[in-house]
Amino acid sequence: MAAEAARIFSLSRQYQWRSLFRPGSTRQPRTNTASLFYFNSIGISSVRIGGIGLSMCLTTDTNNRSNSCSKKKTKMMTKKANSNSNSNCEEIKRKKEKEKEKEKEKRRTRSEMEFDLKEQHYDYNNLSGRGHIPVLLGEVLQVFERPNVPLNSFVDCTLGAAGHSSAIIQGHPELQLYVGLDVDPVAHEKAQPYLNNFVNKNSGGTTSDFTMHTFQKNFKDLKSILNEVDEKLLIHGVDGILMDLGVSSMQVSNGERGFSVLSDGPLDMRMNPQASLKAEDIINTWPEAEVGRILREYGEETNWRRLQNKIAKARLDGGLHSTGELVHLVQSMTPMSKGRQGWVKTATRVFQALRIAVNDELKTLEHALCACFDCLSFGGRLAVISFHSLEDRIIKQTFLDIVNMSNGEGSEVQSSVLRLDNYAGEEETWVKQSISGMNGIILTKRPITPSEEEESLNYRCRSAKLRVIQKMRRQ
Incomplete structure (x- = not known):
């Protein structure tokens, strides 16, 4: 469209210059009405040609401009509304958590001993x-x-x-x-x-x-x-x-026992080292449904199904054999926004579930x-x-x-x-x-x-x- 407009503009300019320097001509150059009609049809609101120089003013359609501006405004308003609603939801959740903590504290019988x-x-x-x-x-x-x-x-x-x-x-x-x-x-x-x-x-x-x-x-x-x-x-x-x-x-600080989420060691978790069952056996050999049940019932973990699927996929690559590998698996499914505290809590629940199952506590x-x-x-x-x-x-x-x-x-x-x-x-x-x-x-x-x-x-x-x-x- 821009090329066509330039071509029409060039033709109109040639016409104006020819009429201006025609021998015996005394009239001023006129605007080509056909070109003006064409310019208006393609969205060019006005064309002014006169004197020795030529000028051209191109403006977009005001209706299209207003529509695009209104769309942008509505998008911005919806984004703000969504952000406000999200922030409001987070504030409501925080208030509910604080209220729950206060209720727990009220029900709690703290020791009064000096x-x-x-x-x-x-x-x-x-x-x-x-x-x-x-x-x-x-x-x-x-x-x-x-x-x-x-x-x-x-x-x-x-x-x-x-x-x-x-x-x-x-x-x-x-x-x-x-x-x-x-x-x-x-x-x-x-x-x-x-x-x-x-x-x-x-x-x-x-x-x-x-x-x-x-x-x-x-x-x-x-x-x-x-x-x-x-x-x-x-x-x-x-x-x-x-x-x-x-x-x-003593047991937590010893990484070789496998109880700590913060130190790498074997997936053991046996209270009695003479026992046969280890956490590694549960993770790598027990049925997937049973592993999910352990995470759900013993760890009280809400994301137990995702963990179950992650553990099942890890088995295809050779399984999990150390606490560090299990912690890395938990970190991979924990949102980064929750930070270190988020994955530590999840890993603690997972370790608790496995420890209870290993020792039949x-x-x-x-x-x-x-x-x-x-x-x-x-x-x-x-x-x-x-x-x-x-x-x-x-x-x-x-x-x-x-x-x-x-x-x-x-x-x-x-x-x-x-x-x-x-x-x-x-x-x-x-x-x-x-x-x-x-x-x-x-x-x-x-x-x-x-x-x-x-x-x-x-x-x-x-x-x-x-x-x-x-x-x-x-x-």
Whole structure:
């Protein structure tokens, strides 16, 4: 079209110059009406030709220009509206998350114990130097420190670095029997000499007939272990039992165990290295549907299906054989906008799911809780520390089943300070609400969580929950 306009313009210019220099001509050059009509038809609004020089003004159609401008404006407005709606949605999500956190904080029963009380019982600096800090130490000691009720026998089902055990032995000079268990041989090897040295140094604070036994066994075998120590223990029971679930700092810091998402190592995750099943076997050989179920149920991961498909594709390239490869797979499916915190949370849930499946933790826990309660003496207490919602749900429901209150009917809820019937006159202020049943009493209707001071010292304790049940003589 531009070439055609230039051709018409050239013809009209020739016509004007010929008429101007024609011999005897006195008229002024005129505009070619045909060319003007053509220019207007192709969108050129005006052409002016006159004098010696020629000028041409080309303008686009005003209607087309206004339409294009209006389209641009509408696009800009829609973009702004979309951005505003997205920002509004993000703000609404943030507000909802804050409200949920506030509601959780309201329901949460934080420990009211002064943090200095814990330091009176144990040196936290020495514990941190050994790579492990016992969680809720002061609260556990408070559970078993009852006026006029001696603690003659005690069982630590998860010995670990012996942080809780050493504090219990030191705080109870009347203790006559101590039994420590741990399925992890590394933890057992480290804890046994430490406890021996600790008992020898504090021999003046224990009774002369104090005996100590440690076993590298699972707490699900508690009945057979106590029978091995003394057959009478199954008849009379023990006064206190502690279970500190989860992975210890020693296990997480050792990359060769495969528990940490931040250090590369083999996909192992076995609490007992002598066991046959590894996380690598589940990832590379188990059916895809079963892997997805593990991620969904044990890890509570919302993107379990995408992870399942990613793992299935990785099998075609030889599979996954290290924690670094598994973490890289998680990073590849996590949006970059979420940053490091996003993939770390997802990887933590994936590792949790695999660890639970490798060690069959949930079924073992349910059976062990019932076995531990059966091994208690009348008035004896079982304290359990959990670190994720799956464990806490099992503990809560099992405790309700044990006291014959699984359906919640006939339960008695006592607020404020609890006054136990069999120890009239002795108040325990740490008990806020309890649930009584035929076989026992749950002293923690809501679990006790660490204080803010303890969380500031030990960040790994932030998800810890303590539940306590006491065995009662049937009426």
